[in-house]
Every structure is written in C-alpha cells, then in structure tokens.
Amino acid sequence: MTKPKGVAVLGAGSWGTALALVLGDNGHDVRLWTHNPVQADLINTERKNERYLPGTELPSAITAYSDLGQAINGVDTVVFAVPTKAIREVAEKVESVSADPKTVVHVSKGIEPDTHLRISEILKELLTERSMHGLVVLSGPSHAEEVVLRHPTTVTAASTDLKSAEHVQDLFMNHNFRVYTNSDIIGVEIGGALKNIIALAAGITDGLGYGDNAKAALITRGLAEIARLGTTLGANPLTFSGLAGIGDLIVTCTSVHSRNWRAGNMLGKGKKLNEVLEEMGMVVEGVRTTKAAYQLAQKYEVTMPITQALHRVLFHDVNPKEAVDQLMSRMKTHEMEDLVNILGEQTEADEQ
Numbered sequence: 001m002t003k004p005k006g007v008a009v010l011g012a013g014s015w016g017t018a019l020a021l022v023l024g025d026n027g028h029d030v031r032l033w034t035h036n037p038v039q040a041d042l043i044n045t046e047r048k049n050e051r052y053l054p055g056t057e058l059p060s061a062i063t064a065y066s067d068l069g070q071a072i073n074g075v076d077t078v079v080f081a082v083p084t085k086a087i088r089e090v091a092e093k094v095e096s097v098s099a100d101p102k103t104v105v106h107v108s109k110g111i112e113p114d115t116h117l118r119i120s121e122i123l124k125e126l127l128t129e130r131s132m133h134g135l136v137v138l139s140g141p142s143h144a145e146e147v148v149l150r151h152p153t154t155v156t157a158a159s160t161d162l163k164s165a166e167h168v169q170d171l172f173m174n175h176n177f178r179v180y181t182n183s184d185i186i187g188v189e190i191g192g193a194l195k196n197i198i199a200l201a202a203g204i205t206d207g208l209g210y211g212d213n214a215k216a217a218l219i220t221r222g223l224a225e226i227a228r229l230g231t232t233l234g235a236n237p238l239t240f241s242g243l244a245g246i247g248d249l250i251v252t253c254t255s256v257h258s259r260n261w262r263a264g265n266m267l268g269k270g271k272k273l274n275e276v277l278e279e280m281g282m283v284v285e286g287v288r289t290t291k292a293a294y295q296l297a298q299k300y301e302v303t304m305p306i307t308q309a310l311h312r313v314l315f316h317d318v319n320p321k322e323a324v325d326q327l328m329s330r331m332k333t334h335e336m337e338d339l340v341n342i343l344g345e346q347t348e349a350d351e352q
C-alpha cells in the first residue's frame with residue numbers, strides 16, 4: 001500500500017482532536033484545521049487542546065492550521081469533524097478552496113432539521129468532483145476521552161464504495177482503534193444520529209432518580225424506534241444490531257462522557273434547556289436531531305414514542321416526569337408489533 005499524502009481533519013473539538021491523535025499515532029502527516037487562529041497557535045506551541053481534551057499530549061505529527069486552503073490542499077483525505085449545524089458552512093468553504101478531489105470522511109452524528117438530510121446527503125449536495133472522489137462515514141461507540149487514553153475502541157467505516165471504506169479503515173486502524181467496513185451508509189448515519197435522542201432520554205431518567213430498569217427499557221425500546229424509522233428510510237435492519245446501532249446506543253446511554261446523557265441528566269434534575277446548553281459548552285447533537293426525527297416520524301407516519309416524548313420536554317416545556325408517566329401509560333401493545341403486522345399481512349395474503 002502506498003503511504004497516503006496526508007490527512008486533514010476539519011474541526012478541532014473533542015472528536016476532531018482525538019481522531020487526529022489516532023492518525024498521528026499511525027504515522028500520518030495530520031493537518032488539524034480550526035476556524036480559530038488563536039486555538040491553532042496554542043495547539044502548535046503547547047501540543048495540547050486544553051479546552052476540549054485537557055491533559056492530552058498531542059503527537060508531533062499533528063500541525064494545526066486556521067487557513068483552510070493550506071490545510072486541505074496537498075492531502076488525499078479530508079475528515080469533517082464539526083457539529084452537524086456547521087457541516088454546510090464548512091463544506092461550502094472546502095468546495096471554494098479545494099484544488100483537487102479527495103476522499104471525504106465525515107464523523108458527525110446528526111440529521112438536518114427541516115431538510116431531513118443526512119450529513120452524507122448534504123456533502124453530496126455541496127461537494128463536486130472538483131473536491132471529492134469518495135465519501136465515507138466513520139461512526140460507532142467511541143468517546144473521544146477514551147480514544148485519547150488509547151483504550152480499545154471499535155468503529156465502522158461505511159460507504160457505498162468498498163475501496164473508499166477500506167482506504168479509511170487502513171488510515172485509522174491500529175492496535176487500540178479497530179475499524180470495520182460496512183456498505184449501509186443510511187443505517188450507519190441514522191443509528192449514529194438517533195442514539196443521541198435516546199441518550200438524552202436516558203440522562204433524564206437518571207436525573208429523575210430512576211434506575212437500571214428504566215435505562216434498559218429506553219435502550220431496547222429506543223433501538224426499536226430507531227430501527228423502525230431507519231428501515232423506513234432504506235437502512236438494512238441488521239445495521240442496528242451492529243456498532244453504529246446498539247453499540248453506540250449502549251455507550252452513549254451509559255457513559256458519563258456522553259454530552260447527550262449529561263445534558264439529559266441536568267434536564268431530569270430540573271434545569272431548563274437553555275441553561276443546560278450554556279453549561280455544556282460543547283455540542284449536544286441530540287437536541288436538533290430530536291426535531292429532525294420528530295418531523296420525519298410525522299412525515300412517514302412512523303411510531304416513535306420516546307422521540308415524541310422528548311420533543312415535548314425539549315420544545316413544549318413538558319415536565320420530564322410527566323413525559324415518562326405519559327410514555328408508561330400508552331395503550332397496550334405487542335412487543336414485536338411491527339413483526340406481528342408483517343406476519344399478519346403475510347397470513348392474510350396466504351389465505352387469499
């Protein structure tokens with residue numbers, strides 16, 4: 001395999017910086033782009049990103065840039081690691097300064113409200129052949145705080161083009177960071193985005209003082225509604241039993257590292273959404289994704305009771321305890337209601 005020319009990581013928050021560290025450990029020339037020139041200088045002089053990953057020593061292979069053209073021209077892979085709401089702005093800038101096509105990777109976990117676009121769809125809309133020749137999503141159960149400690153982590157690289165997925169697998173894979181490939185880009189993006197909704201809800205139930213039964217209920221019934229919407233949108237149902245499905249759901253609902261869980265926890269303890277977001281100071285993707293998923297559930301008539309309950313808490317000021325009570329007193333139903341419906345339809349068809 002020829003050594004890649006270099007990798008640019010766009011976004012020097014916790015995840016962009018952690019991924020830059022993995023790539024640096026693997027011996028790549030890493031260009032970490034931030035829109036903040038002061039932060040770029042600090043990273044280059046102190047070899048640390050104190051705001052987002054305090055105490056982590058960054059490998060010497062990483063150089064921070066605040067000039068986007070300098071960061072991306074000359075590398076063959078560009079990793080978008082900014083929050084979903086910044087993807088459009090950064091992609092437009094990339095398209096305008098890019099001198100040649102690159103493999104584009106994104107690691108963001110969200111869906112755009114109102115357009116309902118997944119991030120790969122936004123990137124395809126904005127990046128032309130001038131700047132992109134392959135598109136890969138890297139996702140899975142992976143808190144930056146543990147990745148920089150070089151603790152074992154597994155993720156999946158999804159693309160409709162297996163060669164591009166394997167290129168990304170080779171770039172990132174090492175003894176601590178194991179990368180699988182997957183061809184279901186829809187399922188991987190939907191799993192990664194929607195788990196944040198359930199993690200917010202899990203934080204809320206913990207904040208209310210409920211225990212492990214409530215959390216297990218949220219994880220399993222959450223997975224059911226993620227899979228219900230995901231398959232409606234064209235995902236392979238099996239993806240939801242993998243790293244980007246149940247894997248990421250478990251890690252985000254159970255870890256104190258999760259910003260979504262932490263934000264939910266504060267809501268459960270009685271804080272207001274705007275106070276919580278201010279206190280976090282880092283992106284809580286699940287808030288916007290709840291809006292997008294709620295709209296999608298309405299559009300496709302998909303039953304998503306947890307998402308709907310969280311939507312009431314976040315945007316209609318419903319008390320979290322009341323939202324849990326409403327969820328628990330829904331009409332009785334079969335656990336495998338979708339399966340029962342499909343089997344029922346089949347039996348009816350067989351009898352005719």
Ligand SMILES: NC(=O)C1=CN([C@@H]2O[C@H](COP(=O)(O)OP(=O)(O)OC[C@H]3O[C@@H](n4cnc5c(N)ncnc54)[C@H](OP(=O)(O)O)[C@@H]3O)[C@@H](O)[C@H]2O)C=CC1
Pocket residue numbers: 011012013014015016034035036052081082083084086089090107108109110142143144145281282283285
């Ligand atoms: N943290 C994690 O463990 C993981 C995160 N992810 C996903 O990665 C994505 C990024 O998350 P994460 O790094 O944690 O977020 P953070 O909040 O830690 O950092 C976000 C970074 O993006 C920058 N940014 C924000 N808006 C813009 C913009 N318009 N133009 C340029 N840069 C911008 C911020 O700059 P500034 O400092 O100036 O605000 C900051 O450097 C999210 O979608 C998240 O779900 C996925 C897996 C793991």
Ligand SMILES: O=C(CO)COP(=O)(O)O
Pocket residue numbers: 109140141142143196199248251252257258259260261283284285
């Ligand atoms: O996606 C993540 C872990 O896989 C990070 O989750 P949070 O954004 O909730 O911290």
